[in-house]
Amino acid sequence: MALLKIKLPFQKRVRLAQGLWLLSWVAMFSGAVTFAVGILLKTELVRREEVMHNNDIHIVPNLLMVVGLASVGINICAGKVCQDSLDTSRFPRWKTVLIPFFCVSLFFTTMLLIAMALSYILQPSLEESLKLGLKNGIRFYKDTDTPGRCFQKETIDRLQMEFQCCGNSNYRDWFEVQWVNNRYLDFTSNEVKDRVRSNVDGRYLVDGVPFSCCNPASPRPCIQYQLLDNTAHYNYEHQTEELNLHGRGCRQALLNHYRGLMNTIGPGVLSAFLMQMSVLLGLRYLQTSMQAVGQENMEVETEGYILEKGVKETVKELKEEMSRFFQGQVDAAPPAAQPKAEPEKAAMPAS
Amino acid sequence: MAVLRVKFTKGQRDKLAQMLWLLNWVSVMTGIILFSLGLFVKVEFSKKEELMADRDFQPVLNLLIAVGLIACIINLLGGKICYDCVDTNKFLRWKLLILPYIICSFFFTGCMLVGALMCYSMQEELQESLAEGLRDVMRYYKDTDSPGRCFLKHTMDLLQIQFQCCGNRDHRDWFHIQWISNRYLDMSKREVVDRLHSNVEGKYLLDSVPFSCCNTNSPRPCIQYQITNNSAHFNYDYLTEDLNLWKRGCHQALVEYYTKLMHSTGSTGLLIWLFELSILTGVRYLQTAMENVLRQGDPESESDGWLLENSLVETARNNFNILKNLGKINQIDTATNGDPNIDKPSTAIYGNLFNIKATAQKI
Numbered sequence: 134m135a136l137l138k139i140k141l142p143f144q145k146r147v148r149l150a151q152g153l154w155l156l157s158w159v160a161m162f163s164g165a166v167t168f169a170v171g172i173l174l175k176t177e178l179v180r181r182e183e184v185m186h187n188n189d190i191h192i193v194p195n196l197l198m199v200v201g202l203a204s205v206g207i208n209i210c211a212g213k214v215c216q217d218s219l220d221t222s223r224f225p226r227w228k229t230v231l232i233p234f235f236c237v238s239l240f241f242t243t244m245l246l247i248a249m250a251l252s253y254i255l256q257p258s259l260e261e262s263l264k265l266g267l268k269n270g271i272r273f274y275k276d277t278d279t280p281g282r283c284f285q286k287e288t289i290d291r292l293q294m295e296f297q298c299c300g301n302s303n304y305r306d307w308f309e310v311q312w313v314n315n316r317y318l319d320f321t322s323n324e325v326k327d328r329v330r331s332n333v334d335g336r337y338l339v340d341g342v343p344f345s346c347c348n349p350a351s352p353r354p355c356i357q358y359q360l361l362d363n364t365a366h367y368n369y370e371h372q373t374e375e376l377n378l379h380g381r382g383c384r385q386a387l388l389n390h391y392r393g394l395m396n397t398i399g400p401g402v403l404s405a406f407l408m409q410m411s412v413l414l415g416l417r418y419l420q421t422s423m424q425a426v427g428q429e430n431m432e433v434e435t436e437g438y439i440l441e442k443g444v445k446e447t448v449k450e451l452k453e454e455m456s457r458f459f460q461g462q463v464d465a466a467p468p469a470a471q472p473k474a475e476p477e478k479a480a481m482p483a484s
Numbered sequence: 485m486a487v488l489r490v491k492f493t494k495g496q497r498d499k500l501a502q503m504l505w506l507l508n509w510v511s512v513m514t515g516i517i518l519f520s521l522g523l524f525v526k527v528e529f530s531k532k533e534e535l536m537a538d539r540d541f542q543p544v545l546n547l548l549i550a551v552g553l554i555a556c557i558i559n560l561l562g563g564k565i566c567y568d569c570v571d572t573n574k575f576l577r578w579k580l581l582i583l584p585y586i587i588c589s590f591f592f593t594g595c596m597l598v599g600a601l602m603c604y605s606m607q608e609e610l611q612e613s614l615a616e617g618l619r620d621v622m623r624y625y626k627d628t629d630s631p632g633r634c635f636l637k638h639t640m641d642l643l644q645i646q647f648q649c650c651g652n653r654d655h656r657d658w659f660h661i662q663w664i665s666n667r668y669l670d671m672s673k674r675e676v677v678d679r680l681h682s683n684v685e686g687k688y689l690l691d692s693v694p695f696s697c698c699n700t701n702s703p704r705p706c707i708q709y710q711i712t713n714n715s716a717h718f719n720y721d722y723l724t725e726d727l728n729l730w731k732r733g734c735h736q737a738l739v740e741y742y743t744k745l746m747h748s749t750g751s752t753g754l755l756i757w758l759f760e761l762s763i764l765t766g767v768r769y770l771q772t773a774m775e776n777v778l779r780q781g782d783p784e785s786e787s788d789g790w791l792l793e794n795s796l797v798e799t800a801r802n803n804f805n806i807l808k809n810l811g812k813i814n815q816i817d818t819a820t821n822g823d824p825n826i827d828k829p830s831t832a833i834y835g836n837l838f839n840i841k842a843t844a845q846k847i
Contacts, residue, residue: 277703290700294645317704319718344706347695349641352628353668355695367670
């Protein structure tokens with residue numbers, strides 16, 4: 134009992150081949166777009182890799198790039214097969230190649246779905262990575278004289294200004310870290326000495342933030358020091374002041390940015406997947422219907438199907454073939470040839 | 485004595501027509517490029533219009549956009565004409581239209597040249613406009629409570645952050661204006677009152693700058709207040725410190741940016757003008773060659789093509805005579821004392837383009 138068998142007279146076969154050729158060009162274009170989208174995502178991730186702790190999320194753009202390239206190749210082949218199917222002298226050379234070709238194509242097409250799934254599954258991992266990365270960035274903000282960390286200040290400043298955010302979760306993260314280098318602290322002054330002694334680790338902690346946290350939309354000049362002290366500034370109340378600094382944390386800002394990017398890419402990838410699957414399905418029908426067409430008579434009506442037997446029977450056959458392949462190691466060739474001959478013999482009476 | 489006469493065989497004529505058809509389509513693309521470039525520049529100017537005082541740059545920009553659009557239309561028509569020129573029957577359809585088309589295109593390419601050259605002439609006006617505009621924006625920086633000016637602080641801050649600049653010429657411009665609104669000044673404090681009294685206009689002047697002047701490349705946290713006071717900060721020397729604030733003035737930064745933009749637009753315009761001119765020359769040769777073929781009667785024969793049938797001086801003289809005689813159509817001939825019944829044939833010669841003999845009434 135073949136799976137989804139349909140009758141294909143000669144005219145319909147020709148139409149199928151022509152329509153499929155056109156569709157394969159469109160699918161090739163969408164494969165190229167997938168590749169470009171993968172590159173775009175990778176570039177965006179690499180730009181901010183200094184504030185990310187690990188690179189797990191990079192697997193999504195890598196997959197997209199690989200699948201995009203493979204899809205272009207697959208669709209070029211599919212187009213060629215469609216062109217050759219109208220010419221009986223050229224089609225037979227594809228006969229042995231098509232089954233492995235289908236397996237490889239199916240593999241790459243499912244990779245697309247996996248990439249989409251991964252982009253959602255890996256979001257908690259991205260959040261963790263950003264949390265750790267930002268924490269380190271803020272910790273090493275002051276180390277502009279330490280090689281390997283001297284760029285952190287510039288990175289964090291630019292990040293906070295570009296994404297309009299402050300700190301990891303909010304601006305209070307800056308109160309827990311010493312972000313002023315000791316080189317610029319006058320250790321002879323009492324105020325500095327008091328602050329340094331006031332905590333266990335001997336850090337100079339202030340209730341102040343760097344200038345990059347300042348919100349340009351604020352109506353008053355930026356207040357960055359003594360933020361919690363209402364009396365230090367005229368007409369200022371830190372509990373009600375909203376516009377002075379950027380309200381959200383950089384982790385949330387970056388997460389939203391990447392989430393938005395992946396949500397935009399999602400539908401495109403899904404449509405590329407559907408297009409590719411329809412090309413493969415059409416090609417399978419074309420292949421199975423062309424199997425019965427002989428050299429002499431091109432105009433005969435044939436049947437096309439997805440699987441020759443039902444799903445269960447095909448799986449059973451595959452299992453038997455696999456076990457035979459692994460058991461019969463010595464004479465691997467003849468036993469492998471026999472099961473292949475059986476489906477072909479079964480196909481002949483069917484048509 | 486024709487100007488730049490060239491002989492064309494039938495095959496050469498066909499090839500010329502096909503090449504011109506292709507070039508016209510390429511020219512449609514370049515017209516679209518010029519149009520979008522004009523739009524882009526217009527958007528860039530409008531984004532910073534609060535920083536530009538008074539001067540109107542719209543005419544130049546609108547000219548660029550219009551030129552790009554008209555180039556597309558003219559070249560589409562040109563493409564159709566050249567496509568039809570291969571076949572002499574189809575050419576007859578266009579015969580009367582081609583010369584006006586060529587004349588119009590010639591004037592249009594003149595407009596294109598003017599537009600491209602105007603892009604280069606904007607620098608002076610731009611500099612003045614930006615200097616004035618920036619001065620005003622800095623003056624109203626503190627007026628975040630006045631309607632119509634409340635957004636100027638935001639604009640200036642974003643400008644200084646984006647273009648990495650500070651003040652008009654440099655950061656000291658901020659020392660001469662009051663950029664902190666009186667709403668945030670505690671008038672009960674002595675220090676504030678002293679500062680206000682220290683100058684004639686009663687402005688609160690500081691040796692400080694807004695936070696947007698801070699340089700992100702600085703290794704130390706930004707020093708924006710008491711900049712000239714070395715003792716106010718540890719390990720700080722105002723005269724040698726150069727990474728603390730942005731060094732460049734916003735006037736210079738903006739002028740450089742807009743000049744670069746206009747120069748590249750102008751260069752693109754000039755290149756496209758040269759291209760259009762060469763296409764127009766080709767179309768003129770094709771037109772004259774096809775007309776000569778028709779005059780000779782044999783479509784397969786060789787014919788001559790030229791830019792002008794007579795030399796430049798003669799053509800100018802002939803056209804001038806045409807214009808003169810156009811005015812005389814309604815005038816009575818005074819040689820016969822105004823008597824229209826005298827038998828005197830009169831001929832009107834309108835140059836080489838048309839030969840019309842008008843005979844007077846015979847009694």
